[in-house]
Amino acid sequence: MSEPARHSGLGAHRRPGRAAGPAERPAERAADGRSRGRRARRFAAACAAALTLFTAAPAVALPTGGDIHPAADATTTAEYPVALTIETVAPQVAAPNGTVSISGHVTNAGKSALKGAHAAIRRPASSKPLQRRSELQLVATRNAPGSADGVELDSPQYALPELNPGQSQPYTLSVAVSDLGLSDSGVYELAVDAWGATTDNPRDRALGIARSFLPYSQGGTEAQPTKITTLWPLVHAPVLAAQTVSDNDQAVPVLRDDSLAAEFAPGGRLYELVDTGSKLSNLTWMVDPDLLDAAFAMTSKQYRVQKPGTDPGKPARDDNTVPGTGSAAATAWLDKLRAAVAKQGSQVVALPYADPDLASIAHNGADLTGMGTALNKAATAGRLTVEGRLSVDTRSDIAWPYQGYLDQQIAGIARQAGDGLVLVNGASMPEPDSVNYTPTAVRPIGNGQNALVADDTVSSLFQKDLTSPKDQTEAAQRFLAETYTITHEQPQNQRGLLVMPPRELSAATAKVLAGALQAATDKWLTPVKLDTLAQSAPDPKANTAVPSPADYPTQARATELSAADLSTTDEIQQKLDILMRVLTLPQRVRGPFSAAMVRSLSTEWRAQGPAGSTYRDSVKKYLDDLTGAVKVPDKKVVTLAGNTGLLQVSVKNDLTQTVTNLRLVLSSNQQNRVWVGKAEDLVIPASQSVTLRFPAEARNNGPVTMTAQLWTTGPNPQKYGEAKTFRVEVTSVTNGVLYVFAGAGVLLLLAALRFVRQRKRRGGQPHEDGDQPIGDGPATGGAGDATEAEPEAPEEGSAEGSAEGPAEDSAGDGPAQTPRASSPDGRDRTAGDEKVGP
Secondary structure, three states: OOOOOOOOHHHOOOOOOOOOOOOOOHHHHHHOOOOHHHHHHHHHHHHHHHHHHHHHOOOEEOOOOOOOOOOOOOOOOOOOOEEEOOOEEEOOOEOOOOEEEEEEEEEEOOOOOEEEEEEEEEEOOOOOOEOOHHHHHHHHHOOOOOHHHOEEEEEEEEEOOOOOOOEEEEEEEEEEHHHHOOOOOEEEEEEEEEEEEEOOEEEEEEEEEEEEEEEEOOOOOOOOOEEEEEEEEEOOOOOEEEEEEEEOOEEEEEEOOOHHHHHHOOOOHHHHHHHHHOOOOOOEEEEOHHHHHHHHHHOOOOOEEEOOOOOOOOOOOOOOEEEOOOHHHHHHHHHHHHHHHOOOOOEEEEOOOOOEOHHHHHHHOOOOHHHHHHHHHHHHHHHHHHHHHHOOOOEOOEEOOHHHOOOHHHHHHHHHOOOOEEEEEOOOOOOOOOOOOOOOOEEEEEOOEEEEEEOHHHHHOOOOOOOOHHHHHHHHHHHHHHHHHHHHHOOOOOOEEEEOOOOOOOHHHHHHHHHHHHHHEOOOEEEOOHHHHHOOOOOOOOOOOOOOHHHOOHHHHOOOOOHHHHHHHHHHHHHHHHHHHHEOOOHHHHHHHHHHHHHOOEHHHHHOHHHHHHHHHHHHHHHHHHHHOEEOOOOOEEEEEOOEEEEEEEEEEOOOOOEEEEEEEEEEOOOOOEEEOOOOEEEEOOOEEEEEEEEEEEOOOEEEEEEEEEEEOOOOOOEEEEEEEEEEEEEOOOOHHHHHHHHHHHHHHHHHHHHHHHHHHHOOOOOOOOOOOOOOOOOOOOOOOHHHHOOOOOOOOOOOOEOOOOOOOOOOOOOEEOOOOEOOOOOEOOOOOOOOOO
């Protein structure tokens, strides 16, 4: 492992040939006692060899102010201006009578040129190996070169040219294992330093150092090998959209992008993961079923991809999608994966469908009723999908929270989802100080659950993309050192180790991990599948306490799906349930949307927050469009001319399938002014409209607001879609009070006319019977009984006073339906006495 060089005062190693100063350590003084003549001869030979090497590998000048070669991130000082890297160690495990070759780069990261410098290997300070993992950590965190790094070997040495600031020079050094002074099998520090002077400081001194580890094995059965289980994740951010394109009655899948086409092809991340994993034994594949569905969808040559820049929430059509390009790659990848997982000893774990984020749900959505249902459906769908696509048996009762971080809330939500085994990051459950060895990974954590705790140090080596040779060698040699030391902490106590790489394991990192596993297999490691490790006896001294939510890492919490994100997904499920009630072919919608809803919860959105938000919004918008395709068209004003009539309302179905189990309820906000009849159930053919006519009775003239609302029928009716309001203008209502006054006025008018006619007929003479009131005698040719002149009210149901024809034109050409209704006084106007409303 490469480390930067820093000034540490007394720890600096002295170049041979200089007098020992009073501050130099005994190890340095001992080194100075070597034969100066022998050093001179070797140095001359090294210089001669270097002349040839310089021709093949000239110094590389790096741009001023730009990135420095592989050690650009190394910390250097004026005293230690050289940054070294160790980029290869071959072999990775040393053997007696063997040779170890080391290569890397020397970079002048200072401000002045190097003079008379060379690179050399240091012999370990002790012939005894490093005994504990804490000693490995001390070596890995050491900075400036010092006596603890051992003594520089006289040979081999690599003479360096004069390197100006920013220039880099590759080096290669080969040393006999016997020259390293290794005594017992174990792990040793492997260090390479640079020695020389600079133009601004002519003192000959150590200029920088790089460190790594070298396991040394003399063979034989030294200890019980450690059982090691390695998780091999195959996951990807969701790409399947809820939309499909219809092609000859076939649903053609639609993807939000075509990124998987490159990943499935040779050289792509997912291709390389399968290729690398297929060469390992007893591997545990962690498979996202949604990824398999996406790959299977891509095997169709007709699959489509949403055009960049178009609205992903709109229905997919030929004009807003383009043909996909990954059909052949997806087909080949699936075949390659099926062959890999069928290998004897392999195990497949089916993650819940689309890999929902347990931690986000536990922390921000535990009170949402739909979350538990979604997790249960995801677990079942995940198992069935993986078994169906790969034709293998799977295990699906395993929870893998984000990065393995666990707390009590996460354990609880996993238990509710039926997960009896939880994969945990060792940082969440560190070992107590009283345990001075690495216990086995199995831990009982209560409530019938077990945890498999991954070793934090080992797993962290593979958390980043190991693209540079320096990082690859550093991780591989540290892995070998850590696992060797774990095995030999208690040689006769066989334990089990879990290696948990990140979900987004890169191809380069996977190859480093695979190479390290292969280097240690059958030496001090025995690969086993997850079930074998889970059946191991737990260590009673190991930590089994699940941390509280307050101990959950702040950085991990910052990337969680928010309560608003989860609420949006929960609303999608609720709206989907309502839509399913009215469709006659619900299978066309249920599958794509149920899967899309779970995809909205995917753990992979942690690293792609904006893309996750876009995906959730597009699913919600598309579902709203589908739901809104069955609606009451907008209307503004309807005129009711008379005290009774019919209000006509249309319901339109723009879906490509018939809808049923719907009822339209028309209600008045002033029932004392306008009363309407009851509703009936609706059946609306695909792409058609139906019109309903509601009997209405008005008691006053003027405007009245009406509300039209669709409801589902059956148990627990729910509102469907948005309510629509419109205004009813009532005209020509004959009020009962007007009848009384109008009738009285007519009687008075008739009486007056009769009196005038009688006076004219008598010529002003008095009545023959003086006691008889005027006009009381029998009349001939008069108006008769006054009641005969009183106007009659129109009969109920007659055309008089009623609104003739429909109150509004139909919004479509569908059939008209007239609901049954009864009047406010309880008289049956048509037939039936059905309750208004859902």
